Amino acid sequence: MDFEYTEEEETFRKEVQGFLDENLPPRDQRGKGFMSNWLTKVREKRWVGFSWPPEVGGGGGNLMQQVILKEEMSKRRAPPLGTCMMGLAWVGPAIIQYGTEEQKQRFIPDILDSKYHWCTGYSEPNVGSDLAALQCKAVRDGDHYVINGTKIWTTLAPIASWISMLVRTDNFGDADAKHEGITALLVKLEDPGIEIRPIENMAGDKVFAQIFFDNVKVPVENRLGDEGKGWAVTISSLASERSSIGEVTSMYSKLETLKSLIKTTEYNGKPASENPEVRRTVARFEAKIEAMRLNGLRYLTRQIKGEPLSSETSVNKLHRASLEVEMSDFALEVLGPAGLQLREQGGSVDNGKWANDALDWPSVVIGGGTPNIQKNIVGERILGLPKD
Template sequence: MHLRDSESDAIFRSEVREWLRGAVASMPTPPSPDDWPGRRSYDAKWQRMLFDAGYAGINWPAEHGGRGATPTEHLIFLEESAAAKAPDVGVGFVGQMHAGPTIIAEGTDAQKSHHLRGILTGDHVWCQGFSEPGSGSDLASLRTRAFRDGDDYVVSGQKIWTSHAVAADYCEMLVRTDPNELKHKGISWLIMPMDLPGIDVRPLVTVHGSTEFAELFLDEVRVPVANLVGDENDGWRVANVTLSFERGTGFVGELLDTTNVFQELIQYSKASSRNGKTIWDDDSIRREVGIIGADLDALWAFTKRNVSQGARGGMVMGSGSGFKVAFATTQHRLGDLALRVLDRASLSMDDLGGEPTGELVHSKLHAFAISLGGGTTQIQQNIIAERVLGLPRER
């Protein structure tokens, strides 16, 4: 086992670092969080720079326009991007991480040639229409209907947790094409252009006031049958093909952000006083910091294990679920400590006195995004119990 870079990885790291230094410096000031047109063009500008430099689709296969980098190189790229304070993937998230890889694996040649390049250049923004108000953890119970009518599917229903829908050009949709089949059978995967008639996008504001999510109300939206990816009624399998692309890098950006918040909390504790001494002088605070710091280091090591395993061709069953639960637990613990350290300063979600106090309150609320999004902690625990430990199913 090793933690040091191999010779070729060290060269890659220094090339990336060099490029990032110049590229990041050339970016304008980021737009405000709720300025979606501004965010879209900012993210697209950065994505275009990545594309021109050969870093777009870093983990995509080279024959589909990606860089074909190894999982280790991908991790290095993310580490260096964070160190350089480079923009994150932003509105490109769904396209680059999910829709693009799905089309690579299951799309027709026409779908590939129409969509992949636009995702890589940042010209096309995607959103995801999977969850429904009645289908959260039990996603396969989804009820948004798609009737075949000539060369179109006629889609009606409701989607929720559709990230970046306001800014999106396309939506990767799971729809029920066979109402007589229960659950996983009878679902299809569709590419839905967001400018079709019958789509109503209503922003959904999260507990910390952010506006990246939306609800979609779909009223007889006519989606061409040519936009079906994979076979009709085989959409559940199609939606899961991206799992086989998972190489352990999925939460690296979030983990880097959390590590930065943790450092800010330490600095704030050292700079702030209570009862005549700094908060940092309180043993109980410092010990809690130590436990969280140890967990963050363990999460980094866990990530490196998963990436190492990914480099050997595939993740170990449950390792993604286990990482996510542990990460969510640590995020919540960090957030709890932040509120304890902030005390009355936690009454403001805006930063106070030039300190990142508001950001620390945000970080606590954001912890729920990790323990709920992409399969709740409890669903992940079920997956581990049944698929890793081999415990019998409840029913």
């Protein structure tokens, strides 16, 4: 065991820090053109799509460099590296792994340049955790597919230009062969026959939507991977850093905010931080976050040594999910009635941050696999228990 970084790694860290000193002014000093300037600058550094191969315009960063970049960025609470969130997280890696040369040239540069948004079409009204049972269907008609059906809870759909979606092209109604016959398609959301109805979430935001497809024609060249083999596309194994180090840094800064909150919030005329139960709870959060950090480093070590990870990342996902829920809920408990105003209601403490957080967690906790599904994954893939 050693927790030192090599000279090259330290040099890279200094490069990132130097860049941030130069290009990341304090929040209140960021002018109008800040964001577009930021995006240009990080793009020039090739830090957008940093883990992607240089041939497609990525940064070709190795695992340790990816960790360092994420860590430094989240320490300084820097804006995201690129605004095409879904493209960078999911669609881009899938296109790089499964796409044709033509698809790579057509889509990857736009994702890297944050030209427009992507969304991913998985869930359907009757298909959630059991994703492979999806029914939205596409029928081949010459050089086109014709899609009929619906997708729901599609994050970013109201502002996205393209969707990467899973449709059923075969094995209709055959539950035993449901993983076969699924095909991945890239669809332009302006195409005729598409209707997007935004859905308001409990925090009052309209970030997700239901999308209806009525005889939507999609050219065959927009198919990602082989027909009927779309299930594999959802689980792109493109090597990228999965230690959750970046998340840990932001969990730690949330913990710091929570610590100041309990010091400044009074109960019975005394700071809440003097209450033993409050102290214990915050220390318990710290233990979980530190466990996440160290779990991440153990898994990262295994990745560096070239040992394949199974589903160990579910461990930190489960911690993150419970922390997201518990930390914001705990803040509201400490604040009492003062915690109940949302940002837009003039939130009296920290601009309503805690109230909004207490309603925002499902986007992190439910999106990408609910805690119950994560526990199934741990139980079945790691512990070898029989499938449900």
